Amino acid sequence: MFSFDDYREILRLAKESGRLATYEEALTRDKWVILRHDVEYSVDRAFALSKVEESMDVRSHFFFQWTNNSYNILSRKNRDILTEMHERGQHVGLHFALNGMTDMALIRERIKKEADMLSDMLGFQVKAFSIHRPSPDVLRENIKIDGLLNAYQDDFFVFDEKAGPDSKLRVKYFSDANHIWRYGYPDADAFAAHERIQILTHPFGWTKKGYDNLDNYKTLVNEKYAELIDSIDNECKDFAPFREQFEKKVM
Ligand SMILES: [Zn+2]
Numbered sequence: 254m255f256s257f258d259d260y261r262e263i264l265r266l267a268k269e270s271g272r273l274a275t276y277e278e279a280l281t282r283d284k285w286v287i288l289r290h291d292v293e294y295s296v297d298r299a300f301a302l303s304k305v306e307e308s309m310d311v312r313s314h315f316f317f318q319w320t321n322n323s324y325n326i327l328s329r330k331n332r333d334i335l336t337e338m339h340e341r342g343q344h345v346g347l348h349f350a351l352n353g354m355t356d357m358a359l360i361r362e363r364i365k366k367e368a369d370m371l372s373d374m375l376g377f378q379v380k381a382f383s384i385h386r387p388s389p390d391v392l393r394e395n396i397k398i399d400g401l402l403n404a405y406q407d408d409f410f411v412f413d414e415k416a417g418p419d420s421k422l423r424v425k426y427f428s429d430a431n432h433i434w435r436y437g438y439p440d441a442d443a444f445a446a447h448e449r450i451q452i453l454t455h456p457f458g459w460t461k462k463g464y465d466n467l468d469n470y471k472t473l474v475n476e477k478y479a480e481l482i483d484s485i486d487n488e489c490k491d492f493a494p495f496r497e498q499f500e501k502k503v504m
Contacts, residue, residue: 255432256463257305263452264288264309266444273311275344276381276402276409284448288313289404290456291348291383294323294473296331297480299456303343312341315456316348316383316404319367323477327374339377346404347371347382357394368401383453409451428453432466 267273267286274285288306292299292315299315306313315338317326324331339345347368354360364382372379383404384391392410396403404410411424425447427439437443439452457473464472482499485492 254463255429255459255469257302257459257461259463260302260305260454260459261309263439264306264311266439266441267452268309268311270444272448272450275312276314276404279449280402280408286444286450286452287409289383289451289453290315291385291453292317292324292457293321293385293455294457295476296324296326296334297476298459298473300334300338301461302454302456302459303338303341306343307341312343314344314346314381314383314404316346316381317371318348318350318385319370320350320352326371332374335375339375344381345371345375345377346379348385349382350385351388351391355388355390357390357396360391360394361396361398364396365398365401404451404453424449424451426451426453429455429458432458432469 267288270286272282272284272286274282274287276287279285279287288311290299290302290313296317299317303313303315317335318324319326326332326335335345347364349364349367351360354363368379368382378400380400381402381404387405392405395405395407397406402409409424410426425436425443427434427436427443427450430453439450444450458469460469460472482496486496
């Protein structure tokens with residue numbers, strides 16, 4: 254359920270619907286399908302998934318964190334990837350982590366600051382953000398910031414609490430968090446049943462082969478392990494003689 258071929262099927266349905274849109278475009282349309290990716294752990298996996306989209310002439314939104322503990326968007330390698338994704342027509346945005354913040358004024362200020370830094374660093378305008386593990390309070394706050402669209406603002410997302418019997422139909426939200434599609438699966442029936450759809454996928458969960466949850470984590474850890482070996486090797490001349498000893502996979 255998490256192979257590139259499975260994702261291609263979602264893309265095929267999204268294209269077929271004729272409703273694929275960016276957040277910006279969705280504001281001016283009645284019917285839309287928005288594809289969003291929150292990037293955790295691995296920029297490489299996000300890059301790989303972006304290429305799957307491009308192979309089908311689809312572009313979407315990829316949101317990256319500043320404060321992630323597993324990747325650094327300032328690294329030369331990752332900055333080059335983000336730049337390339339932008340040049341290929343993907344929409345690079347901010348995945349904002351609350352990191353315990355609860356003060357709404359502060360949160361707004363930090364989102365703006367991080368988005369400005371990202372725009373500054375990458376040399377193009379970041380126009381949207383999503384919030385990492387948003388608290389109910391943050392969803393309730395319905396944060397809107399000039400020049401920045403919020404993936405959770407009420408144009409694109411209906412908070413359960415506010416959703417009356419009718420409003421549920423306004424936006425259908427799909428999310429694959431932790432390999433669980435807790436709001437259903439975006440299949441042909443779902444595309445037929447809903448006029449406005451936001452689909453959130455986390456690129457770290459998707460691979461060419463499509464693993465179950467455990468094997469996905471194993472392959473992810475192996476990739477990060479190999480990345481660390483390369484990083485040390487590139488940095489320290491004295492690592493080369495030892496490198497062979499590290500080549501075996503962790504699992
Ligand atoms: Zn997240």
